[in-house]
Amino acid sequence: MESSAMSIDNSEIDSIIMMSASSFNSKQRTNIIGVPSEFSELNLPTFRDVLKYYFYVSDRNKQQTKRQLSYASLSPMIADKIIEIWRKTNIKLINIKSIIRKLNKFIKKYKREVKSITRTNSITEFEKSLNDLFYVAKCSCKKTMPCSCGLIPDHLKMFMIDQHTSRRNTIPEVVLNIVDQQSSQLPESSDPSYRPESAHMNIESEFEFAMPAAKDLSFNKREPYAKRYDAFNFAMMCDRFGISDRVASCLATALFKDIGFTDENGQTIIMDKSKVAREKKKCKETVRRMQQNDSALLAFSFDGRKNDALTRNEVNGKYHPRVQKESHIVILKEPQGKLLGHIKVNAEDSNTKQIQLWEFFMEKKLTLSNLIGVCCDGEPTNTGIENGIIRKFELLLNKPLHWFVCLLHFNELPFRHLFNALENATTSGPRTASGTLMKLLETCEQLPAIPDFEPISLGNMPPAMDNGDEKSLSTDVLYLYRIAKAVSEGLCPEHLASMKPGKMVHSRWLTKASRVLRLYVASSLPSTNLKMLANFIMKVYIPMYFNVKYFNSVVYGSKLLFNFIQSTQFLPQNLREIVNKAIQNNAFFAHTENILLTMLFDERKTVRERAINKIMYYREKLYDPTKLRSYKKNRINFDCTDYMHLVDLDNDDILFEPPFTANIPHDHLLEYINSAEIPMPDPAISSHIQGTERCVQLLTHVSRRVMPQNRDAVMSLTLESRSKVPQIESKKDLRF
Structure with missing residues (x-):
């Protein structure tokens, strides 16, 4: 029984x-x-x-x-x-x-x-x-x-x-x-309206007594170190600039003494190193509570690097600090670009990275049910069609995702292939290489600018920047912008010629583009290869870079890709084939999912209607809920006249619905067709991962001085401090 x-x-x-x-x-x-x-x-x-x-x-x-x-x-x-x-x-x-x-x-x-x-x-x-x-x-x-x-x-x-x-x-x-x-000891006043303080006291009002001010009734005061105060911003700045507790204690106490910050007894307030440590700890706890408020992800971006990291070894029950090489991945929440944390990578293969990323989300209790896309660079480990990290997440979640591959990385690849084809040089280190042009680029800032170089027109740039916008640019990007303006005007100012471009590093193609233009303005008889590279930079590379930064949303991705292809039309056929091959292998925004996403936010009503009709056609005729779509790199039509025709949307084999609209009901899509305005809000997911790369750079600096358990909090505090005080040039910058 x-x-x-x-x-x-x-x-x-x-x-x-x-x-x-x-x-x-x-x-x-x-x-x-x-x-x-x-x-x-x-x-x-x-x-x-x-x-x-x-x-x-x-x-x-x-x-x-x-x-x-x-x-x-x-x-x-x-x-x-x-x-x-x-x-x-x-x-x-x-x-x-x-x-x-x-x-x-x-x-x-x-x-x-x-x-x-x-x-x-x-x-x-x-x-x-x-x-x-x-x-x-x-x-x-x-x-x-x-x-x-x-x-x-x-x-x-x-x-x-x-x-x-x-x-x-x-x-x-x-x-x-x-x-x-005390009342019996106080002298009587000659004023007939005088009444002693005790006459106004209410002894039975919750035992709160207003004691009369008399010399012999002095309450016991706290010691100088006992006065309580918060120092959140001070602790945040200390973590931002890597100031130790001991040094911060000395600086704060010295400042208190100079400005006369005293306690009730008139003695200088002392901030000891324990107080600094407590304030730093409170800042970190505040940041952790803020991070715990995020539970659902619309998209996330990630990037990584191998760097020196502080760690400790246990020997006979004692811990000894040491620095060793470690691979890390930084993860940000999109669209806000908010730091979620970082992980130490045990191996460089896609399977290990994907498993550790998944464990990170589970540990943080972040739900991926609403995830629509992943942002990363074009590294094969990330974008492999069969075994890439994005594809593995699709298989794990059993749903398609947008492949939002960084357009700034894409912008470098055709330039790199064209440069290598023209120069045909071999590298001999991270900063040196053989080849005539490479040798000149290493010392181009030492050459004087000539006054009569041939100007090159600048391609289709976004709206002009004012002085305020220029201040937001990094040093290398600002130099590239100014040297490009000088080349387009045919005149290089003396102060610009005396400035040094960024260091020569083979992995930094932005600084290499700056050096090519600097060499161009110093050459009275530039070589054919130098002129070709300078024209490509002015007409293709620089316009694409600033347009990606200005139109910073994935809804413009396919349109930016189309504009990039159109700007390469001036190249000779042999060089254009080299550039087109690089575009074909890395044009993830030419996938039908991303093209339809761009069409949904097009200013033209007819384009939006066609996108919605294609989505409804896919739902009615092609969608198979039992089968996950396989990702394909579609053949690009390089002779098209509109981004809608980058690929054949009438081909049922490559037509797929954007994951962005997968949860929008059919009735709502029908209503969108009749809308005169763009019916949906821009998801505002960045089309590049420059913010993630900056967090990777920040992690590199933090890892050298902070133990693993505190790195995320220190990074978040530093980012919070940078948002409040992005630059320190004048008093107004410090009013936060």
Whole structure:
């Protein structure tokens, strides 16, 4: 006979155990100290009162934030409340640091005693001690005898003995006696309208007393280091520029002294290295909480590099820091370009990278159900049709994704192939190579610019930039923009000729383009190859670069690709074939999914209608929910006159619906056809990954000085600081 008993899985058993343990701990706590509550403020607090208030604050914080804070985190707030009660008696107190230390020691002892459930005698003795006064006064005389050291005023000596024993007297009675004594000592005013301060006091209004200002009623003040203040921006800047806790402590304290930042006693505030470390930790925790708010991804971008990284080895129980080479991948959320984090890559193959990326998303609890695309560069590991990272994500999620491959990387590939075909040089290092033109490029900044070089017209550029836009450009890009303007005008200013272009590095094709133009303005009789490269840069490379930066959205991707192809028409047939081959192998925005996406956001209503009709045709005639579409590089029509005709959209074998519209209902698509305006919002996903590359560069600098567990937080703080203070040129830049 089969058993009808219901089975309970492991998660339910764990839940029952946790609830039982929590209930038991709460019951045990109540039996020892009573119900958690606030301080009564009628008497000075006992150890039991302190425990009640500690659990009251801890439970309330847990309900509000869903987090359990340590007692060390709550001790400063509890200490403030204890000091507030004691100060009403005008008794001199020990400093707050000693109070916090005593408080932590007591709570730690309580937790240790509670764990020893079998030690009944020990717990009984501890329970008896809870009725003792939580003593924080400076006086160290015997508690059951009147004070003889003079630290406790005469009129409070019997009150303190009472607080140690029967606790019948209350704080309001003591304060009233102090006020009465002080009123009798104050001289009477000749003004008939004068009334003593005590006449205005309401003794029973929640025990909040307005003490009269008198010389002999000076409350105990905190020590200089006890004044509380936040230094979020200071800590953020320290992490941004890699300033150590010790150096930051010296700088902050010196500044406080110079500007006169003092405490209530007029003494200079001191920021020690522990304060700096705490502020940095708070900044990191704030950043982590912000990152946890993101749960769903529309798209993500990634890029990586091998660099030096700080790590540590354990030898005989001791940790020794060292620097070693590690491969990292940085992941950003799109469309905001927000840093999600980084991972250490164990191997360089696509399978390992894809698995580690997937584990990263699972660890961060990020859902990929709404994912529509992946942004990356054109490296074969990323874009392999069968085994690339993007394709593996498609197979894992069982749905097609947009392949948003960086257009700035695409822009470099035809230039690189053309340069290698014309120069036919071999590299002998990261900065040197054989070949006549390469040798001249290495020292081109040393040549004087000639006044009569032949100008070359600049291709179709985006709207002209003003001075404000120029400031947002990097040094290398700004130099390229200015040297291109000089070549188009046929005149190179002296100050521009004296500037140095970026360093000669074979992997940096932007600086190589700048050097080609700099060599051109210094050549009275430029060679045929130099003229051809200069024309390609002016008519193709530079316009494409700035248009990609200006029209920074994937909805313009196919249109930008078409404009790039059109701008290469001036090349001779043999060179055009070289460029076209590079375009064919890397034109991911010529895929029908990306072309239809661009058509959906076209300004022409007829183009948008055709895109929607194609999508509905695919849904009705071609879509097979049981089969995942295979990605294909379509044959490009290089003689087309519109980006819609880059490939044959009437070919059912290559027609696919954009993942961007996959979740849009059929009825909504029909409504979009009749819309006079563009009906959908731009997803604003970047068509390049330059922001990701900058985060990779940031990770390179951070990895050399920060341990792995803190790198993401330091990077996020640095990016937050850069967003607030992108440049430091004048006072207005620092007003954040």
